[in-house]
Amino acid sequence: MSQAVNLHGCAITIGGLGILVRGPARSGKSALCLSALRRGASLGLHTRLVADDRVVVARSDAGIVLSAPATLRGLIEVSGIGILHEETVASAVLGLVIDLCDPAVIERLPENGTTAIFDVNVRHARLPARDAAFGADILVSLVMAPLVDDR
Numbered sequence: 001m002s003q004a005v006n007l008h009g010c011a012i013t014i015g016g017l018g019i020l021v022r023g024p025a026r027s028g029k030s031a032l033c034l035s036a037l038r039r040g041a042s043l044g045l046h047t048r049l050v051a052d053d054r055v056v057v058a059r060s061d062a063g064i065v066l067s068a069p070a071t072l073r074g075l076i077e078v079s080g081i082g083i084l085h086e087e088t089v090a091s092a093v094l095g096l097v098i099d100l101c102d103p104a105v106i107e108r109l110p111e112n113g114t115t116a117i118f119d120v121n122v123r124h125a126r127l128p129a130r131d132a133a134f135g136a137d138i139l140v141s142l143v144m145a146p147l148v149d150d151r
Contacts, residue, residue: 026079
């Protein structure tokens with residue numbers, strides 16, 4: 001792997017899709033990922049935590065690879081509860097970037113967007129901060145069904 005950065009965020013894999021969730025502190029990144037892990041698993045999808053709080057993002061021949069710093073592997077913080085152990089994978093190839101933000105800045109019908117991570121364009125969407133239940137349903141839906149424009 002040639003380039004690597006350590007980002008503030010949370011990363012999971014659902015049904016083989018590596019998902020990076022970014023957002024300001026206390027925007028609900030961990031809550032969204034934990035909810036999506038549970039919803040995906042309840043539907044029979046293979047789900048695992050990659051990293052919480054800090055995500056190592058590296059460029060490789062496979063694409064953009066997500067992993068956890070060794071000291072944080074298998075740990076996820078739940079606000080008001082503390083640190084929990086969670087089943088994890090060593091790494092996942094990035095397929096979707098989610099930015100949590102104020103609902104007022106989210107377009108109702110955005111064009112299918114991408115964002116560049118290093119020199120790779122990755123599918124990108126914005127979801128409302130602090131709305132884990134809704135966001136988890138959206139993440140699982142994106143894994144299970146393509147957008148109409150993608151057909």
